[in-house]
Amino acid sequence: MARPKNLRRIDTHPLVKGYKPIDFIGNKQHSLVIINLEEYESIRLCDYESKSQEEAALLMGVSRPTFTRIYAYARKKVAEAFTEGKGIVFEGGRVFLDSDWYTCGDCKSSFNNYLHITNPTCTLCGSTNINSYEE
């Protein structure tokens, strides 16, 4: 049996579920290319945020060769969609969202650092008496 894939860390979900071709020339086609969330993330990190593959691999929690493979698949799929006039959907993938949760020592509530600030305070009571939350 093949070894199960490690979960890849992604920052955010894509803002849209996918893309549709405009005015397809030729016979009407309804085929789609499915881009996994980890592949979307690899394009976002490498091309949009211009990170090196090594940095991007570290951010996603996979090895550099694995990242290169994910990225290669992603580009292959985007190229396929562009040249064959296919739609793109973002779907699936072995991913988890990167969230940092904290518990407040004063009001005993848990909260997430949703703005990704470096020194978070409790979003409910503003206390600095907080601990990193372990599930």
Added chain:
Amino acid sequence: MKYAITSIKDSVKSNCSSHFGRSEYFAIYDTEEKTLKFIKNPFQNLPKRAGPSVVKLLSSMNVQIVVSAEFGERIKNILESLKIGMIIISDPNKTIEKIISSIDNKH
């Protein structure tokens, strides 16, 4: 800053609901205008996808932080991608009134 707090009844003495998508009421609190209003959850009895519909409604009202006793895994992902903050109240005796007073103390 706008907060949405899940609530069992439409009164400040009630507790936080433990079902985010199927909460009976939402208390919308605006920290700038110090206004509190209760809205009934229109998606409470939806057979499925009640949570995402609620998120859509709340984000259209520019809510930035939601407070509940619990969130589902799917809702956490959606809220996170919309950059809406989440607060989980673990103390079951915390009423809406107490939550709002601690928010007020912070601002």
